[in-house]
Amino acid sequence: MSALTFTLKKDLIQKLDVSPLTPDLLADKTHAEIASTLLWYGKKQIAAGEAFAITGIDTNKIVFDQSTSKIDHIGTGLKTGKITVNGHAGAFLAFNMSNGNITVNGNVADFAASGMAGGLLQINGNVGDYLGAAIIGDRKGMKGGIVIVKGNAGERTGDQMRRGIILIEGNVGTYCASRMLAGTIGVLGNVGEYVGYGMRRGTLILTKTPKLHATIQDCGTHTLPFLSLMFKSFSDLPSKFAQMNQNRAQRFAGDISNDGKGEILVLR
Amino acid sequence: MLIKLSGGKVYDPVHQVDGKVMDIYIRDGRIVSRPRDDETIDQTYNLNGKVVMAGAIDMHTHIGGGKVNIARMMLPEDHRADPSQHSALCRSGCGHAAPSTFTTGYRYAEMGYTAAFEPALSPVNARQSHLEMGDTPIIDKGGYAMIGSDDYFLRMLAAKKDQNAINDYVAWIMHASQAIGIKVVNPGGINAFKFNQRALDLDEQNSHYQVTPREVLKALSRAVHELRVPHPLHVHGNNLGVPGNMETTLKTMGASEGYPLHLTHIQFHSYGTEGDRKFSSGAAQIAEAINKNKHISADVGQILFNQTVTASGDNMRQFANSTLGSPRKSVIMDIECDSGCGVVPFKYKDQNFVNALQWAIGLEIFLLTDDPWRIFLTTDHPNGAPFTSYPHLIKLLMDKTFRNDMFTTLNLDAQAMSTLTSIDREYSLYDIAIMTRAGAAKLVGLHDRGHLGDGAGADITVYTDNPDREKMFEKPDYVFKDGQLVVKDGQVVKVTWGHTHTVKPEFDRGIEKDIKKYFDTYHTMSMENFKVSSDEIAEGGRGGIVVQACEGRREKSL
Numbered sequence: 001m002s003a004l005t006f007t008l009k010k011d012l013i014q015k016l017d018v019s020p021l022t023p024d025l026l027a028d029k030t031h032a033e034i035a036s037t038l039l040w041y042g043k044k045q046i047a048a049g050e051a052f053a054i055t056g057i058d059t060n061k062i063v064f065d066q067s068t069s070k071i072d073h074i075g076t077g078l079k080t081g082k083i084t085v086n087g088h089a090g091a092f093l094a095f096n097m098s099n100g101n102i103t104v105n106g107n108v109a110d111f112a113a114s115g116m117a118g119g120l121l122q123i124n125g126n127v128g129d130y131l132g133a134a135i136i137g138d139r140k141g142m143k144g145g146i147v148i149v150k151g152n153a154g155e156r157t158g159d160q161m162r163r164g165i166i167l168i169e170g171n172v173g174t175y176c177a178s179r180m181l182a183g184t185i186g187v188l189g190n191v192g193e194y195v196g197y198g199m200r201r202g203t204l205i206l207t208k209t210p211k212l213h214a215t216i217q218d219c220g221t222h223t224l225p226f227l228s229l230m231f232k233s234f235s236d237l238p239s240k241f242a243q244m245n246q247n248r249a250q251r252f253a254g255d256i257s258n259d260g261k262g263e264i265l266v267l268r
Numbered sequence: 269m270l271i272k273l274s275g276g277k278v279y280d281p282v283h284q285v286d287g288k289v290m291d292i293y294i295r296d297g298r299i300v301s302r303p304r305d306d307e308t309i310d311q312t313y314n315l316n317g318k319v320v321m322a323g324a325i326d327m328h329t330h331i332g333g334g335k336v337n338i339a340r341m342m343l344p345e346d347h348r349a350d351p352s353q354h355s356a357l358c359r360s361g362c363g364h365a366a367p368s369t370f371t372t373g374y375r376y377a378e379m380g381y382t383a384a385f386e387p388a389l390s391p392v393n394a395r396q397s398h399l400e401m402g403d404t405p406i407i408d409k410g411g412y413a414m415i416g417s418d419d420y421f422l423r424m425l426a427a428k429k430d431q432n433a434i435n436d437y438v439a440w441i442m443h444a445s446q447a448i449g450i451k452v453v454n455p456g457g458i459n460a461f462k463f464n465q466r467a468l469d470l471d472e473q474n475s476h477y478q479v480t481p482r483e484v485l486k487a488l489s490r491a492v493h494e495l496r497v498p499h500p501l502h503v504h505g506n507n508l509g510v511p512g513n514m515e516t517t518l519k520t521m522g523a524s525e526g527y528p529l530h531l532t533h534i535q536f537h538s539y540g541t542e543g544d545r546k547f548s549s550g551a552a553q554i555a556e557a558i559n560k561n562k563h564i565s566a567d568v569g570q571i572l573f574n575q576t577v578t579a580s581g582d583n584m585r586q587f588a589n590s591t592l593g594s595p596r597k598s599v600i601m602d603i604e605c606d607s608g609c610g611v612v613p614f615k616y617k618d619q620n621f622v623n624a625l626q627w628a629i630g631l632e633i634f635l636l637t638d639d640p641w642r643i644f645l646t647t648d649h650p651n652g653a654p655f656t657s658y659p660h661l662i663k664l665l666m667d668k669t670f671r672n673d674m675f676t677t678l679n680l681d682a683q684a685m686s687t688l689t690s691i692d693r694e695y696s697l698y699d700i701a702i703m704t705r706a707g708a709a710k711l712v713g714l715h716d717r718g719h720l721g722d723g724a725g726a727d728i729t730v731y732t733d734n735p736d737r738e739k740m741f742e743k744p745d746y747v748f749k750d751g752q753l754v755v756k757d758g759q760v761v762k763v764t765w766g767h768t769h770t771v772k773p774e775f776d777r778g779i780e781k782d783i784k785k786y787f788d789t790y791h792t793m794s795m796e797n798f799k800v801s802s803d804e805i806a807e808g809g810r811g812g813i814v815v816q817a818c819e820g821r822r823e824k825s826l
Binding site for chain 1: 342343344345351353354360595596597
């Protein structure tokens with residue numbers, strides 16, 4: 001069966017919220033029903049058929065073609081199935097996603113993986129600010145699952161993140177892991193200033209020593225067996241982290257102005 | 269322009285009309301008696317078989333002011349989850365528990381309501397409240413100025429100033445904040461909280477001013493009465509939500525020594541301490557006391573199960589409840605050292621013992637209070653539930669079978685503690701018309717609203733009689749506001765702007781000399797800026813001030 005494909009045909013002026021277009025919400029719907037699904041477009045609602053040319057029948061595999069950064073909320077609340085985005089994705093990608101699989105072959109805007117609780121999100125381009133962070137008004141960010149980013153990530157990555165794994169192959173902006181509550185973030189590139197600002201718990205794995213602020217404390221170099229186990233668990237992931245295997249790291253603890261149970265491990 | 273509403277079944281308790289089939293005529297926004305035979309009727313609505321009532325009035329609903337805005341800011345998830353679309357007529361908006369201003373107006377009108385009153389208008393925040401209510405379309409509105417914990421008043425009380433001076437201050441506040449009533453929240457308690465008191469009973473002294481809530485209630489209820497303000501002192505009592513607070517409430521009824529009091533959201537003040545969990549219903553005693561004390565009126569503040577947000581001036585009790593918030597966040601704050609505010613989101617659950625019993629207590633009070641002219645239908649929006657759940661509440665009151673079916677789904681321990689199913693009473697349409705129209709208009713002091721007599725403002729709601737009262741009341745066929753058709757089949761068809769109702773009691777302006785000195789010494793703003801003028805409200809063409817006559821309606825008893 002061919003994947004259910006939404007090819008963008010409308011020149012979007014406003015943001016388009018495609019949260020109703022997920023496998024579990026579209027399961028068992030006819031083509032006409034899918035085309036008449038109402039989507040918020042700015043302050044109005046339009047039918048899905050007005051924005052997209054819709055082809056294919058397999059609702060368990062959804063594809064967005066010609067996608068742009070105006071398309072928000074792709075895969076919101078995703079529970080099952082697979083979504084592929086060819087092009088860019090807007091804000092709130094994989095918002096509150098609990099299971100399933102999303103792949104984006106392009107760049108992603110802010111607040112990706114916010115509230116995500118399970119499943120796999122793979123971003124083959126760059127991602128904006130607030131990856132895995134809590135959206136305004138929520139008190140916790142990402143709560144589980146795995147995010148893989150091939151490119152760079154913006155500021156405040158993992159802000160108030162609660163659980164789960166974010167693996168970034170490129171660079172990350174300022175305030176990485178700020179106010180982090182728990183979880184794991186790995187970065188192969190550089191991180192900006194104020195890494196771990198207000199970090200409460202959680203683990204940040206880096207390959208290069210970043211510029212650290214005063215309330216992050218050096219705890220010396222250690223051999224940590226859990227690192228081998230963790231990298232082994234990454235071995236099936238489509239990421240450069242799958243080839244890594246190191247267990248020696250310089251450990252920094254912080255942010256001691258906020259409990260100080262977080263750790264920044266710089267691999268040696 | 270002469271409009272005829274032909275052949276509807278009319279419920280107009282002010283004129284003792286109970287379901288009589290009759291015609292109603294509207295001329296230029298006012299209801300008129302039968303015109304001469306030779307006059308031409310411009311438009312006729314055939315309402316055969318339909319139910320006709322005056323527009324409903326919500327006499328206690330938090331729709332404007334600082335705390336509602338805080339609730340909006342604090343609950344973006346509430347707004348995200350409930351967007352409403354922009355149309356050719358209506359602005360877009362959002363929010364379930366704390367809707368945006370425009371959406372509030374549309375939703376009220378679409379439910380057949382034509383007036384709503386903000387009960388906690390903090391005078392220092394009055395401008396903000398009136399601006400927000402100015403953005404609330406279609407419905408009429410007004411506010412009750414919240415005093416009793418402000419330092420100027422407590423200083424007067426502590427200095428044993430004579431009643432005339434207190435009357436002048438109360439009247440000055442009503443003018444300055446463009447209010448139609450006076451409210452007191454946790455009398456003296458908001459102030460006591462700042463002196464580290466975390467509870468205050470009726471006869472307990474404020475540790476700084478050495479005045480008791482009883483003295484506050486007595487002085488204010490007398491002031492309101494002597495100023496001939498129609499709306500009795502609006503009281504949010506001490507010990508809200510505390511098990512055993514029923515005793516405080518019963519004592520509060522006597523605290524005014526016969527001067528009229530309106531006890532608001534009385535459900536939250538009707539708890540006993542019986543049973544294994546030391547939480548029980550005090551509804552029977554409270555209802556009995558309301559029946560007996562003719563100077564008391566009350567609105568219920570019914571809770572209904574769902575997510576909502578509690579917003580109150582009672583920072584003392586909201587601070588105590590802040591750990592119960594769901595989602596767990598809260599704002600407890602002081603407002604310009606003159607008042608307070610607490611906002612705590614809350615989710616009422618039918619399987620929770622306390623919540624289920626609260627639900628039953630509210631309904632027990634509704635059903636055990638005999639006189640519908642002195643008990644009012646509210647959920648204390650949004651504290652008990654959003655106002656959009658009124659049709660559901662009306663069904664609970666009018667349909668015993670439905671009520672008992674709902675009851676059997678509740679927490680079993682709570683069921684065992686309630687006598688709700690033994691009450692057979694069902695409200696009639698006439699009772700509902702009293703509670704939500706005639707009685708409410710009388711209580712607030714809206715002399716030309718809430719009835720369908722000659723000269724009344726043509727605020728009229730037309731329903732299709734449906735045995736399912738929830739369906740009937742959530743979607744009126746027609747709603748007229750000042751004679752203009754604003755809602756048809758539950759949809760807004762015209763957007764108009766309602767009035768702001770106020771009263772302007774007379775007082776000795778000499779008091780301003782002392783108030784000005786106080787403002788110059790202590791306040792962040794000057795006295796002249798504190799005052800909200802009528803012109804400010806009329807600015808922008810979104811409805812102006814209506815000054816209702818200052819004629820007391822309910823006499824002192826005892």
